[in-house]
Amino acid sequence: VRLKMRLQELQQLKRELRNSPKDKIPFPVPEFPLVFRGHTKQGRPVPKSLVSNLRICCPLPGGSALVIFDDPKVADQVLQQKEHKIDMEECWLRVQVQPLELPMVTTIQVSSQRNDQRVLVTGFPAELRLSEEELLDKLEIFFGKARNGGGDVETRELLQGSVVLGFAKEEVAQNLCRIGQFRVPLGRQEVPLRVFPYVSGEIQKAEIRSQTVLRSVLVLNIPDVLDGPEMHDILEIHFQKPTRGGGEVEALAVVPPGKQGLAVFTSESV
Amino acid sequence: MEADKDNNKQVLKEHQTNEELMKDDQNEGLIDEITKENIHLKEEIQKLEAELQEAAGVFQIKEDIPETKIKFTSLETPEDVSQFSNISYSFEVKSQVPYELQKGQALITFEKEEVAQNVLQMEKHRVQMEDVILEVTANPVPLNTGVRFQVHVEVSKMKINVTEIPDELPEDQMRDKLELSFCKSRLGGGEVESVDYDKRSGSAVITFVEAGVVDKILKKKEYPLYINQSCHRVVVSPYIERHVKKYQVFSGISKRTVLLKGIENIQMEEEIVEDLINIHFQREKNGGGEVDVVKCSLDQSYIAYFEE
Numbered sequence: 206v207r208l209k210m211r212l213q214e215l216q217q218l219k220r221e222l223r224n225s226p227k228d229k230i231p232f233p234v235p236e237f238p239l240v241f242r243g244h245t246k247q248g249r250p251v252p253k254s255l256v257s258n259l260r261i262c263c264p265l266p267g268g269s270a271l272v273i274f275d276d277p278k279v280a281d282q283v284l285q286q287k288e289h290k291i292d293m294e295e296c297w298l299r300v301q302v303q304p305l306e307l308p309m310v311t312t313i314q315v316s317s318q319r320n321d322q323r324v325l326v327t328g329f330p331a332e333l334r335l336s337e338e339e340l341l342d343k344l345e346i347f348f349g350k351a352r353n354g355g356g357d358v359e360t361r362e363l364l365q366g367s368v369v370l371g372f373a374k375e376e377v378a379q380n381l382c383r384i385g386q387f388r389v390p391l392g393r394q395e396v397p398l399r400v401f402p403y404v405s406g407e408i409q410k411a412e413i414r415s416q417t418v419l420r421s422v423l424v425l426n427i428p429d430v431l432d433g434p435e436m437h438d439i440l441e442i443h444f445q446k447p448t449r450g451g452g453e454v455e456a457l458a459v460v461p462p463g464k465q466g467l468a469v470f471t472s473e474s475v
Numbered sequence: 476m477e478a479d480k481d482n483n484k485q486v487l488k489e490h491q492t493n494e495e496l497m498k499d500d501q502n503e504g505l506i507d508e509i510t511k512e513n514i515h516l517k518e519e520i521q522k523l524e525a526e527l528q529e530a531a532g533v534f535q536i537k538e539d540i541p542e543t544k545i546k547f548t549s550l551e552t553p554e555d556v557s558q559f560s561n562i563s564y565s566f567e568v569k570s571q572v573p574y575e576l577q578k579g580q581a582l583i584t585f586e587k588e589e590v591a592q593n594v595l596q597m598e599k600h601r602v603q604m605e606d607v608i609l610e611v612t613a614n615p616v617p618l619n620t621g622v623r624f625q626v627h628v629e630v631s632k633m634k635i636n637v638t639e640i641p642d643e644l645p646e647d648q649m650r651d652k653l654e655l656s657f658c659k660s661r662l663g664g665g666e667v668e669s670v671d672y673d674k675r676s677g678s679a680v681i682t683f684v685e686a687g688v689v690d691k692i693l694k695k696k697e698y699p700l701y702i703n704q705s706c707h708r709v710v711v712s713p714y715i716e717r718h719v720k721k722y723q724v725f726s727g728i729s730k731r732t733v734l735l736k737g738i739e740n741i742q743m744e745e746e747i748v749e750d751l752i753n754i755h756f757q758r759e760k761n762g763g764g765e766v767d768v769v770k771c772s773l774d775q776s777y778i779a780y781f782e783e
Contacts, residue, residue, distance in 0.1 A: 261563070
């Protein structure tokens with residue numbers, strides 16, 4: 206019974222909203238063309254959003270290497286021994302191996318929040334021939350001047366089709382929104398731009414869990430005896446030997462001692 | 476569930492006062508029905524709440540990210556040294572813009588925008604369906620607003636969070652004690668660059684000079700803190716920064732897909748109807764052109780996804 210009342214309440218609100226469409230969204234929203242490609246689902250629930258472009262950058266210390274095997278079982282086998290003796294012609298090297306663990310985000314919750322120090326600048330013509338840096342610079346110069354109604358610019362960000370500027374003082378942002386329209390010199394032309402309040406996103410929750418990367422082995426404490434490419438070859442030969450528990454190596458990257466490297470991982474495409 | 480049970484009991488009581496004699500099977504059946512109705516009501520409420528939120532300009536994205544397989548792409552040596560102090564994890568989130576395809580409606584996507592615009596302009600179309608001629612109307616697809624943004628998470632390799640620090644010493648002294656305990660390598664620590672201690676919350680952020688110390692310390696959840704003669708166990712956890720970048724609200728507009736209405740009183744299978752619609756709109760003389768996709772709804776509604 207209580208649920209029915211709540212539903213009626215909401216339906217009433219919805220009706221009221223329909224009758225005053227102007228209250229919908231107080232700021233302009235760029236239009237993105239979308240297309241139906243045949244993906245449908247029956248009934249609910251509907252996943253509300255898509256996650257894409259996953260990219261993880263993991264720093265690797267000097268004197269280390271990352272080995273990626275074709276077969277996850279080979280990696281497990283290699284990891285059974287914490288220390289490996291790598292044979293070279295006249296001597297041998299001792300290195301340590303360990304699994305590679307990376308943080309993975311398992312849940313994300315983001316809600317929109319009005320940001321009173323930032324504004325959204327829109328109205329850029331499609332034919333504008335300016336690089337990202339140039340455009341942001343020109344906007345910062347224009348909106349940084351008090352005589353234009355602006356003030357100190359703290360942040361700047363290029364979105365698709367619009368720019369977000371963050372000001373040190375809230376009053377500056379509010380003032381710019383009040384004025385609303387500006388003629389801004391961008392290169393050879395003066396372009397009419399519009400300024401609106403900006404709604405940004407705040408992370409309410411982001412749960413992170415550590416996950417071991419399959420098929421990967423991190424080799425540590427590689428002594429500084431060989432050049433990068435030579436070390437690469439020696440390691441590859443060692444880890445491919447089935448007699449040493451190794452197997453086919455898909456990739457191998459070496460970080461020479463004294464340097465640092467950034468290992469980049471992306472999501473495997475479906 | 477408590478609310479459900481209360482509701483159920485309430486409704487049952489009402490029924491019982493009206494009708495004195497009720498058999499047990501009838502009661503069970505009634506409870507089933509009421510539970511189903513409650514579930515349905517809850518779904519409707521959730522949907523409306525989301526719609527109202529969107530209309531007010533408030534968007535909430537709540538997603539569980541399934542386990543993704545990752546693969547090694549490359550080893551880079553960036554010039555920006557600060558990149559070596561964190562493991563950075565980033566991804567993009569884009570809200571799906573669904574359209575609820577009602578019974579009697581169909582969606583048709585054309586290869587070319589001009590064809591879709593033409594079909595819309597013509598408005599009324601007479602489509603041959605075996606022995607019947609169907610009058611359908613072409614409409615633009617009303618799409619909702621969505622959001623897209625990037626999430627950046629940085630797990631520090633140089634800093635850690637320390638909590639549950641006892642409030643036993645003045646600020647300066649405690650800071651020193653923290654540095655002394657965390658710099659001892661026999662305890663798993665390393666050279667400390669700085670300590671940011673907040674006495675009120677009993678927490679601190681410790682920055683080390685070298686990366687790698689953090690990994691050792693975080694193997695355990697606690698770390699020993701020596702204060703004078705006694706040893707306290709403080710809790711250690713990773714120092715993680717998370718931000719949202721390029722947050723943008725957008726409104727979906729369909730340029731190549733058209734909504735057809737009026738597909739009623741047809742005694743055919745959806746697939747056959749889709750084929751017939753496809754054939755009709757492929758023909759230039761019908762105002763159409765190359766068709767990419769057709770989806771028709773006759774007996775049940777579908778959720779259709781619109782993508783970029």
